[in-house]
Amino acid sequence: MEQIKYCPACLGELEKIGSCGTVGYFCDHCKTLVSKSKTLTEQEKEEVKKSEGVGK
Numbered sequence: 001m002e003q004i005k006y007c008p009a010c011l012g013e014l015e016k017i018g019s020c021g022t023v024g025y026f027c028d029h030c031k032t033l034v035s036k037s038k039t040l041t042e043q044e045k046e047e048v049k050k051s052e053g054v055g056k
Ligand SMILES: [Zn+2]
Pocket: 007, 008, 009, 010, 011, 012, 027, 028, 029, 030, 031
């Protein structure tokens, strides 16, 4: 089952790159690679949104 990962910086969807062995995630918005450990799941992304308080 494939789960979508999100960028910790912009909360955008990440593009999964690589194959089985080494997997990386690329943010098309930030134009940067995000290490797997820093990616956010959809749930985590929602948590961040809440805690940051959209519309400061
Ligand atoms: Zn990003």
